Structures are given as structure tokens and as C-alpha cells.
Amino acid sequence: KKREPPPEPVELLLKTVRHFLRGLAVVMNRLPDPRRQERCLYTQAHLIWTGLLLFLMHLGSRRQMRFERLADSFTENLALLSGQQGLDTVADPDTLAYYAEHVSVGAIEKLLAWMMRRLIRMKALDPFRLLTYFPVAIDGSQICTFNEEPWAGCPHRQLSNGDIQYFAYVLDAKLVTPCGMALSLASEMLTNEGNEEFDKQDCELKAFPRLVEKLYAFYPRTKLCLLLDGLYANQNVIRLIESKRWKYIITFKEGSMSERFPEAVSLANMQTENRLKVRQPDRLQQFVWAEELPIAEFTPNVLFCYERPKKGEARQFVWLTNFHLSRKNVEKIANNGGRLRWKVENEGFNVQKNNGYEMEHPYSEHANGFRIFYILLLMAHIITQLILHGSLIRSLCRTFGSAKNFARRLAESLRNHAAPADLAMPGQIRFLPP
Numbered sequence: 436k437k438r439e440p441p442p443e444p445v446e447l448l449l450k451t452v453r454h455f456l457r458g459l460a461v462v463m464n465r466l467p468d469p470r471r472q473e474r475c476l477y478t479q480a481h482l483i484w485t486g487l488l489l490f491l492m493h494l495g496s497r498r499q500m501r502f503e504r505l506a507d508s509f510t511e512n513l514a515l516l517s518g519q520q521g522l523d524t525v526a527d528p529d530t531l532a533y534y535a536e537h538v539s540v541g542a543i544e545k546l547l548a549w550m551m552r553r554l555i556r557m558k559a560l561d562p563f564r565l566l567t568y569f570p571v572a573i574d575g576s577q578i579c580t581f582n583e584e585p586w587a588g589c590p591h592r593q594l595s596n597g598d599i600q601y602f603a604y605v606l607d608a609k610l611v612t613p614c615g616m617a618l619s620l621a622s623e624m625l626t627n628e629g630n631e632e633f634d635k636q637d638c639e640l641k642a643f644p645r646l647v648e649k650l651y652a653f654y655p656r657t658k659l660c661l662l663l664d665g666l667y668a669n670q671n672v673i674r675l676i677e678s679k680r681w682k683y684i685i686t687f688k689e690g691s692m693s694e695r696f697p698e699a700v701s702l703a704n705m706q707t708e709n710r711l712k713v714r715q716p717d718r719l720q721q722f723v724w725a726e727e728l729p730i731a732e733f734t735p736n737v738l739f740c741y742e743r744p745k746k747g748e749a750r751q752f753v754w755l756t757n758f759h760l761s762r763k764n765v766e767k768i769a770n771n772g773g774r775l776r777w778k779v780e781n782e783g784f785n786v787q788k789n790n791g792y793e794m795e796h797p798y799s800e801h802a803n804g805f806r807i808f809y810i811l812l813l814m815a816h817i818i819t820q821l822i823l824h825g826s827l828i829r830s831l832c833r834t835f836g837s838a839k840n841f842a843r844r845l846a847e848s849l850r851n852h853a854a855p856a857d858l859a860m861p862g863q864i865r866f867l868p869p
Contacts, residue, residue, distance in 0.1 A: 444847075445854050449858055455864070503849075509849050510524065543811075548621065555569075560612075569610055569657065571609065573779070574783075578604065608650055611782070619817060623645050661684070673685075687754055688753070702725035723741070724739065736757070738769060754769070787812060825865070
């Protein structure tokens with residue numbers, strides 16, 4: 436049987452952006468422009484899309500983009516994406532770097548938030564809600580390290596040999612889904628102001644309120660459920676989340692609250708009716724929950740999950756949550772809530788570091804430019820996931836083989852295939868399981 440040719444990646448990109456993010460180039464051009472307009476040749480949409488394509492094609496450096504852009508088809512395709520027609524050249528990556536060093540970080544953050552609000556308002560992500568709330572995993576990760584101080588106030592640590600190592604660290608909030616997507620809602624760079632030595636936990640906890648306020652400002656009416664690790668199991672975090680009227684599912688360990696954990700175990704033993712066994716195809720799960728554990732002025736519930744797989748050792752998971760627990764919802768809260776938190780590491784940071792985005796490469800050693808390139812990386816990661824998990828590709832494995840292969844094919848398609856301006860649009864694009 437003759438094999439059908441795979442779809443052109445550049446056309447997949449254009450269809451996905453026009454469907455999910457209609458008007459993106461217009462929003463880009465409305466951002467506050469720090470440049471002198473009488474000397475500008477390229478629009479803001481042209482420059483931002485140049486940065487997005489750098490990550491979409493997995494080029495790994497600004498220098499590589501300098502050579503990839505030298506093709507007529509690349510220029511025409513970039514014109515369709517950015518809306519700036521009539522140019523016979525593409526901006527040099529150094530022009531992009533200059534723009535990144537001067538544009539407002541807050542403006543680009545709002546652009547990222549606009550993308551996610553667009554997806555939420557068009558109800559594209561509604562199938563992934565957890566009891567009407569979007570599951571949002573929050574976690575921190577180191578981006579890259581420097582031998583010398585790249586900018587004032589950069590976090591640093593002293594190594595065992597006495598050397599000072601500078602590094603960038605970020606706290607991200609990602610909307611995670613069971614099908615494997617990790618869509619960034621907002622991020623907050625960690626700083627080391629006022630501390631002689633960097634303390635990861637202390638700085639993450641101090642950055643958490645800033646990130647929560649940013650999330651509330653960008654998505655004031657969106658119902659969020661924060662998925663957090665054991666570091667955040669304390670009354671200050673719970674009080675902050677409750678003030679926003681959000682839900683939370685926090686990993687609850689014996690060392691998190693030394694007095695409250697034994698009390699939760701005692702409550703679970705006394706509330707004998709709170710039991711449920713669920714037999715999954717590959718494992719047996721037993722749920723036990725304790726209601727109204729007193730923590731300051733709050734009374735959250737505690738959910739215990741004992742899991743015995745057919746192969747391997749038995750495991751136990753414990754979560755602190757303000758969801759009302761019952762036999763009807765504990766399985767969903769555990770499997771589609773608490774167990775999803777690890778996707779911020781695997782589908783989030785791990786992909787951004789090791790699957791072609793080269794997050795650990797410093798695309799700029801300017802404080803503002805570094806932050807802008809990181810946000811562009813997050814935006815490109817969102818667009819890639821919309822393409823690979825959308826119904827335009829029936830099977831990623833059979834069509835392109837892997838996400839890395841798709842990025843390589845996209846680079847070839849951008850250089851060698853000029854997409855038509857009147858590209859036929861599909862009626863609907865829905866997300867499919869991997």
C-alpha cells in the first residue's frame with residue numbers, strides 16, 4: 436500500500452496558530468516598543484516570531500539561526516506568521532538580542548498569559564479540568580550556571596573547592612494534563628537579594644507568593660488547583676491559596692508537619708467509613724482519607740493512597756487538600772490531581788532541558804535579555820504541544836517519529852516550502868491522547 440506523504444510541518448504550524456491563537460501577531464505589535472520607531476525596519480511580531488522559531492526548530496543557539504534564516508521560503512513563511520509583508524530579509528539574531536535586552540519583561544509575560552487565556556476562553560482545555568478546576572503544578576528548576584557574575588544580583592553558591600558559582604533559577608506554574616502536556620501559565624525568577632549564600636527552599640518559598648499574585652493578576656476568574664510538593668505544606672501557603680479561593684493538593688510527608696502527620700494517621704484510623712479499593716489494569720489502589728485536620732484556622736482533608744502494582748514494590752502517597760473527599764471523587768483527585776505533579780518535571784523541565792530547547796544554554800547574559808529568551812522558550816514549548824497533541828496529527832509516532840524529528844522537519848519545511856497565504860483551515864482541532 437502506498438504510504439501517504441506526511442503533512443508539511445510549516446502548514447501545521449500556521450493552522451494551529453490561526454486556530455488556537457488567532458490575532459497573536461496583532462497582540463505582539465501592540466506591546467510597548469522600546470525602540471526608536473524612525474529607525475525600525477522590523478515589527479515586534481517579526482522579532483518575537485524569530486525568537487519563537489529559534490526554539491521551535493531546536494536550533495540551540497542564536498548563531499545557528501543566523502544561517503537558517505537565509506532562504507526565500509523562510510522569509511515568506513515568517514511573513515505569514517508575523518503579518519509583516521514586503522521584506523526580503525529576516526532580522527539578524529543580534530537585532531533580536533538587542534530588542535530582548537530593552538523590551539519590558541512584564542509585557543512579554545502578559546503575551547504568554549494572553550496565549551493561555553485564549554486557550555482557556557475557547558474551552559480548548561476544559562476536558563482536562565479536575566472537578567471544574569485546572570490542575571497547575573508549581574516547581575522550581577535551575578536553568579544554567581555561570582563562572583562569572585552575568586548581572587548584578589544573580590544568585591550564587593560557594594562550591595566545595597571555594598569557587599563561587601553563579602546560576603539562574605526559576606519557579607514555574609504549568610497547567611498539566613493526563614495526556615502529557617505541561618503548558619506554562621507564568622514563571623518567577625528567583626533572586627538572592629539580602630542573602631550571602633543561596634538557600635533553595637528559602638528562596639522558593641519567598642518567590643511562591645510573588646508567583647501566586649502574578650497568577651491571580653493574569654487569570655483572576657480562572658479556577659485553579661495548585662499541585663505542590665512537600666516543601667509547601669505549611670499554614671502560610673494554605674492561607675495564601677485560600678485567600679484566592681483556589682484548591683490545592685500538597686504532598687504531605689511525615690517531616691513536613693511533624694505534629695500534624697501523626698494526627699492525620701489517627702484521624703484516618705478512627706474514620707473507618709472512609710475507605711475505597713479500586714482495581715486498575717496494572718495495579719491495585721486502596722484509598723483512605725481523614726477529614727478536617729486542624730491546621731491554624733483551616734481544616735483540610737488528608738488523602739492516603741496505597742498502591743500495589745503487579746510488578747514492583749508497593750508505594751504510598753499522601754496529600755493535603757481542601758477538596759471535599761468522598762468515595763465518588765478520591766480516585767480522580769489522586770490520579771488526575773496529586774499524581775500529575777511529576778509531569779512538571781518530565782513533560783516540563785526535562786523536555787525544555789534535554790529535548791532540543793537547550794534551556795541550560797544562556798541565549799543572553801544580559802539580565803533582561805536572559806528573562807525574555809526564557810519566556811520565548813516557554814511560548815514555543817506551548818505552540819509545539821498544541822501541534823503535537825492536536826488532531827491535525829493522528830499519530831506522532833507514525834507521522835514524524837518523535838518531537839525531535841518534528842522540529843527537524845519543521846526547520847526543513849520553513850526553508851524549502853513556502854506555505855500558501857490562503858491555507859485551508861480545519862473546522863476543529865481537538866487534543867488527542869498521546
